[in-house]
Amino acid sequence: MIAEEAVARYGFSPDTTVELLNVSENETYLVRDADLTAVLRVHRLGYHPPGAIPSELAWLDALRTEAGVRTPRVVAATNGSRVVTVADPAGGPPRDCVLFEFLPGREPREDNLVADFEPLGALTARMHQHARTWQRPPGFVRFHWDADAAFGTPAGPGRWGAWRAAPGIGPAEEAVLARLEATLRDRLRRFGSGPDRYGLIHADLRLANLLVAEGTGVSVIDFDDCGFGWYLYDLGAALSFVEHLPEVPEVIDAWTRGYRSVAPLSAADEAELWTFVLLRRLLLVAWIGSHASVDIAVELGATYSRGSCELAEKYLSTHS
Template sequence: MEVHDLSGGAGVLARVEEAARRALRRYDLSPHAAVTLISVSENATFAVEDSGSRTILRVHRLGYHTLDAIVSELDWLEALRAEAGIRTPAVIPARDGSRVVTVEDPGAERRACVMFEFLPGGEPAEDRLAEHFEPLGALTARMHRHAREWARPSAFTRFHWDCDAAFGPIARWGRWQDGAGVDKEAHAVLTRLEAALRDRLGRFGKGRERYGLIHADLRLANLLVDGQAGTSVIDFDDCGLGWYLYDFGAAVSFIEHHPQVPQMIDSWLRGYRTVLDLPKDDEDEIWTFVMFRRLLLVAWIGSHTGVEFARELGAGYTRGACELAERYLSGSL
C-alpha cells in the first residue's frame, strides 16, 4: 500500500495548498482568487472563490492514481453526464485545454490537480434516509446500465475493488489487521468474516451482469440533493471495476448500524428495479457487500490516522464491525 502522504500533518498540507495556488495560475482566474481547504481524505479538496464565482479544485495525493487513471475517471464522469443524464460536476479545463494539470509540490513529486464546477445541494437528511434510497437505487441502476453499454476509450484504466484489492498482500487501503482496536478477539472475528466473504464472493462470481465499472463510493457525502435540480453525484476518485452491488455497500458506509438500514435496502431495491432487473440470488448477497465494505473501512481507518474523520471513528468502528460480523456469520442479517 502506498503511504498516504496527505496524512503528514500541517507541513504537508501547507505544501499542498501552495500546489493548489500554483495550479490556479493555469486557469482563467484573477490573481486574487481565494483558496479554502474543504476536506482531506484520499485527496485534498479546495473551494476557489473568484469574483463571485465558485469552483472546486482537487489536489491528488501521491501514488494513488496514474495520470492515465485520472483521465479515465474524467472520461466516465463526462460520459455519464452527456449520455446517461446523470448530474455530475463538469470538468473545467485549464487555459491550455488540459483537464488534468500537474504542478510542483516543494519537497515532493509533481501533483495532479483537477478543477470542477461547483454544484448546489447538500447531503441527504438523516431523518429521511429510507426516502432518499429509492431515487438513489434508480440513479445507481442508471449508472450501472451506462457502464455495461459504454464503449470505454482504448486507454481506459482503473483499478479493481475485488477480494485481492481488499484483502490481498498489497491491499489498497492497507490491512484490516492493522485497523484501530483490532485486538486478539476482534482479529478472530474478522478473520472468520474475511474467510466467509471470500467464499461467498468466489461463488457469486464476476459475470458481466454482476461485475463492471462502478462509482465505488456512493456514500451520502458524495450525493448532493437539490430541490430543483435533483441529486448530483460527485467524487469519482475511487471509481473502478467491482461488483455492482458494492455500490450499495458503499451507500451505507459508516451507518451500517442505523435502524433504518432494512428499510433503506427495500427502498434502494425498489428504485433499482425501476431501471434494471436484479435477480433474487443477487439480492440475497446485499449484506455480503455491506460487510465487505465495512471490513475495507476498518482497514481505511487504520491507514488514514492523519485524517480527522478516521481518528474520530477509531476503535469504536472496529467494535461495531465485530458486532455486525457476528450477526452476519450467524445468518441473522
C-alpha cells in the same frame, strides 16, 4: 502552495480566493472569483497509474451526457488541459490537479435515509446500465475492487491497508473478522464476476459524495475511486458509516425498490446485498487503520472496529 500554483493555470482574477475544504485521500479546495465557483482536487501521490485520471473524467462526462446523471463538469486550464501537473513549491514530487464546477446541494441526511435511498437506487441502476453498454475510450484504465484489492494477498495488504492493523483489533476481534473475511471471499467467489454482476462502478457512493438539490435531484461527485468491481458494492459504499443504524434494512428495501424501477435485480443478487454491506464495512476498518491522521478515522477509531464485530456476528449467523 500547490493549490495556488494550480489555480494560476486557469486564468482566474487576482481577487480569487482558495479555501481548503477537506483533506482525506486528496486535498480539495473551494476556488472563488467573481465569475466562477469551483472545486480543485489535488491528487494524492502514487494512488493512480498513468492514464487513470483522464479515464475517470471520461466516464464522468459520459454519464452526464449519455445517461442523464448529474455530475460536475471539468474546467479546463487556459492551455486546454483537464489534468494539470503542478510542481510542489516545497520541493516535493509534482501533483496532478483537476478543477470541477461547484454543484449546489446537501448530502442526504441520516434522519431521511429511507426517502433518499429509493431515488439513489434508481440513479445507481442508471449508472450500472450505462457502464454495461458504454464503449470505453482507448487507453481507459482504472483499478479493480476485487477481493484481493479489498483484503490483500500473501504479497501484501489490500488497497486501503490491512484491517488487522486497525485500532481496537485484539485477538477476539481478529478471530471474528477473520471468519468474516473468509466467508466474504467464499461467497464472492461463488457469486462470480461475470459481466452481469461486475463492471465499472463509482465505488464510493457514500452520503458525502451525493448532493440533493431542490429541482435538480441527486448529483454525484468524486469519482476518484471509480473502477471495476461488483455492481452491488455501490450499495455497500452508499451505506458507509451508517451500516449500524436500526433502519438500514428498511433503507436497503427502499434502495432495492428504486433500483428495480430502472433495471432488474435478481433473487440471487438480493440474497447478497448484506455481503456487500459487510465487504465495504471491512474495507473501512482497514481504511481507518491506514489513515490515522484523518479526522473521521480519529473520531471512529476502535469504536468502529468493535461495531464491525457486532455486525459481522449478525451476518455470519445467517450467511455461511
